[in-house]
Amino acid sequence: MIYEGKAITVKEIEGGIAQLNFDLQGESVNKFNRLTIEELRAATDKLKAQTGLKGLVVTSGKDSFIVGADITEFTELFAGPEEDLINNNLTANAVFNDIEDLPFPTVTCINGMALGGGFEMGLATDYRVMDDKAKVGLPEVKLGIFPGFGGTVRLSRLIGVDYAIEWICMGSENRADKALKTGAVDAVVPASKLLDAARAIIDQCNDGKLDYQARREEKKGKIKLNNMESMMAFETSKGFVAGQAGKNYPAPVEAIKVMQKHAGLTRDKAIEVEAKGFAKMAKTNVAACLVGLFLNDQKLKAKAKQWEKEAADxxxxxxxxxxxxxxxxxxxxxxxxxxxxxxxxxxxxxxxxxxxxxxxxxxxxxxxxxxxxxxxxxxxxxxxxxxxxxxxxxxxxxxxxxxxxxxxxxxxxxxxxxxxxxxxxxxxxxxxxxxxxxxxxxxxxxxxxxxxxxxxxxxxxxxxxxxxxxxxxxxxxxxxxxxxxxxxxxxxxxCPGFLVNRVLFPYFGGFAGLVRDGADFQRVDKVMENFGWPMGPAYLLDVVGMDTGKHANEVMAEGFPDRMKTDWKSGIDVMFENDRYGQKNGKGFYAYEEDKKGKQKKVVDEETYKLLEPVVKEKKDLTDEDIIARMMIPLCMETVRCLEDGIVEEPADADMGLIYGIGFPPFRGGALRYIDDMGVDKFVELADKYADLGPLYHPTEKLREMAKNGETFFG
CATH class of the missing domain: 3.40.50.720 (NAD(P)-binding Rossmann-like Domain)
Incomplete structure (x- = not known):
C-alpha cells in the first residue's frame, strides 16, 4: 500500500500502475471536504516520491465518482476574508497541478456522477474514461459561483471556448455521448470495463502510441485563439449568457470574464485569475443565498427520508x-x-x-x-x-x-x-x-x-x-x-391558507393598497419583476384567477380578521365584479390573446384603468423602494408569524415553501433569509415606517425582541 487514509487509498496494481481510489468512510458519496483535500495532498506527495511507476488510474469505491465539494463547509468558508478564499483555492489547486505534473501518464475512471470538483479532478489527469451511464458537469453557477479547482482553465483548453462556456454557464449534467463528442472524455465503456480501458490507455502511452505529454501541455498552455477570435468568442457569449441568466445571477457572466482574462496565460497564472474570480463571486450575497437554499433543500430531503421510514406502501x-x-x-x-x-x-x-x-x-x-x-x-x-x-x-x-x-x-x-x-x-x-x-x-x-x-x-x-x-x-x-x-x-x-397561501395573500393585500393609493399596476408588476419575482402581482392574480383569489382572500379574512379583513373595495374586487377573472376568460388586469405558438400573451387593456378609477383614493408619490417595501413587508411578516405560530417547524421549511410554492426569488434566499440579510433591526425599522398602513405592517413582539438582541433566523 502506497498510501492509506480515511478518504483515499493508493496501491500498486498489475503492470506497475498505481491506483488512487476515492472512498470516503462513513459517507454514501465521495465529496471534496477538508479531509479529502488533505489526504489527496498526502497521497500525491507519496506518488511523486515513488519510483518505477508506469502510470496512475484514479477510481471510486462508491456508486458515483465524486459528486463535488462538501457544500456544508461553504457557509463558514465564504464568510471569511476574500484573501483567505483565494489562498484556499490556490492551496487545493497546487494538489491538482501536482497530479497533472506526475512523471507518468494518468487516467481517471468516471462512474456514476463526476460533478464540480469531481469532474475537475478528472480534468487534472491526462485522460478520462467514462461509464456509458455516467454524467459529468460543472454545476457551480447554480450556487452563485463557478469552478474553482481549475475547471475554467482546463476545460476551456480541452474542449474549446464555446463548449466550455456552455458547460460552465449552463451548469448542466452531460451524458457520456455528449462528453465524448466534445472531447471532454476520451472513451466511453460499460462500468465493468472502466479499469481495463484506463490501463489500456496507459499501456498505449508507454508504448509511444499516445503522446500524453503533448496532451498535458495543451491543457497547461494558452487558449489557441488569436486576439480577434478570442474577442468574438467571449464578447458574443457574454451578451447571450447575460440575457439568459439575468442581472440577478452574476456568476455565469463573471465565469466568461475570467476565462477571457486567463485565455492568454499559462496554467499557473490562469489558475490565479480563476481563484480571484471565484473568491469575488463567493463573497456575493447571491452565493450566500443560493448555498443557503441548497442546504435548506438538503434538510427537507432528510426530513422526508425520515418520514418515509414510517410510511405505508x-x-x-x-x-x-x-x-x-x-x-x-x-x-x-x-x-x-x-x-x-x-x-x-x-x-x-x-x-x-x-x-x-x-x-x-x-x-x-x-x-x-x-x-x-x-x-x-x-x-x-x-x-x-x-x-x-x-x-x-x-x-x-x-x-x-x-x-x-x-x-x-x-x-x-x-x-x-x-x-x-x-x-x-x-x-x-x-x-x-x-x-x-x-x-x-x-x-x-x-x-x-x-x-x-x-x-x-x-x-x-x-x-x-x-x-x-x-x-x-x-x-x-x-x-x-x-x-x-x-x-x-x-x-x-x-391554519387558514396553511403556509403558502397564508403568506401570499398579505402580499396581494400590499398590492391592493398600492392600487388604492394611486400606483399603476403595470409599474408595480415591473418593479417586483425587477426585484426578482417571475411575475408581478397583477399578472400573478390573472394567472391564479380572480375568482380563486377572491374566494381565498375571503377565507383568509375570516381566519385572520385583525389584519387581513378590509373595509374598502380593492382593485381585485373590481376585477371580480366585472367578470375579469384573468387568463381563464381572457381578461383581468390585463387582456390576453394567443401568440404564434398558441400561448396566452398579456396585453395592456385601457378599460382596466377606467374600472379602477373609483377605488383609487389618492395619488401618493411612490418610489420604487416604497413599492418593494409595501409588497414585501406583509409577506415577510406573515412568514414570521407562521414560524412563531408553529405552522412550520423551522425557518428552512418556511423559506423553501415560498421558493418552491410561489416563486420567491431564489437569489434572495426566502423571506426569512431576506430579513436576515437586511438585518432584523433594519427590517423592524422599515416596517415601523409604514405602520400607518395597518396591522399587516406591524412587527410581532418576538421579532422586536430579536431585533433588540441582535438575533437572526439562520444564525
Missing part, C-alpha cells in the same frame, strides 16, 4: 375530480410509476382529466423526453372510472373537487365508506381547514391535506397538512407518495 392511488387539477395529479402519479384511479361524477369530467394527462405526456414525447411506448405505459397507469368499484384496493386517495367546504365534506365522507380502514384520505384544498374537513369523518387520524400547486407538473411543492387528529402514519404515507411523484413535500400544521 402506496401501490395504488386514486384521485377524486378529473378536471385540470385532477388530470395533472393523475398524470404526475402515472408518469412517475404509481397507478391511479381517476374518478369523476360524469363522462365530461373524465374526458377533461384524460385530455389534460394526454396533453402533458404528448409534450414530453414531442420534446424527446419520453418515447411513445413510455407514454402508452403512463396512460395505462391511469384508470378512469365513474364508480367506487375498485376503491377497496386503494392505498391513498387525493380529493381534488371544487374548493367548497360542503362539496368536499360530502365527497370525503362518501369515499371514506368505500375504502379500507387503512387507506389514507387526503384533500387537495388550498385554504379550507383540515380540522373542518375532518369533523364528519369516521377515521380523522387517516386524513390530512395534500395541497398541490397549479400547474401540477411544473410546481415542485406539495404541502402536507397535519390536522389536530392526523396520525404520523398518515403524514408519513402522504410524504412518501409526494416524493414518489417527484415532488418536494413540506409538512405544515393546519
Amino acid at each position: 402506496v401501490k395504488q392511488a386514486a384521485v377524486l375530480g378529473a378536471g385540470i387539477m385532477g388530470g395533472g395529479i393523475a398524470y404526475q402519479s402515472a408518469y412517475k410509476g404509481t397507478p391511479i384511479l381517476m374518478k369523476d361524477i360524469n363522462e365530461d369530467g373524465i374526458a377533461l382529466g384524460l385530455k389534460e394527462a394526454k396533453k402533458l405526456l404528448s409534450k414530453r414525447v414531442a420534446k424527446g423526453k419520453m418515447k411513445p411506448e413510455q407514454m402508452a405505459d403512463a396512460l395505462n397507469n391511469i384508470r378512469p372510472t365513474l364508480t367506487y368499484g375498485d376503491f377497496g384496493n386503494v392505498d391513498i386517495v387525493v380529493e381534488a373537487v371544487v374548493e367548497n367546504v360542503k362539496v368536499k365534506d360530502s365527497v370525503l365522507r362518501e369515499v371514506e365508506d368505500q375504502v379500507s380502514e387503512d387507506t389514507i384520505v387526503t384533500s387537495n384544498t388550498s385554504t379550507i381547514s383540515i380540522d373542518t374537513l375532518s369533523k364528519n369523518l369516521k377515521r380523522p387520524e387517516n386524513f390530512c391535506g395534500m395541497h398541490f400547486f397549479n400547474p401540477v407538473p411544473m410546481m415542485p411543492l406539495v404541502e402536507v397538512i397535519r390536522g389536530e387528529k392526523t396520525s404520523d402514519r398518515a403524514i408519513a404515507t402522504t410524504v412518501a407518495y409526494a416524493k414518489a411523484m417527484g415532488k418536494t413535500p413540506i409538512v405544515v400544521n393546519n
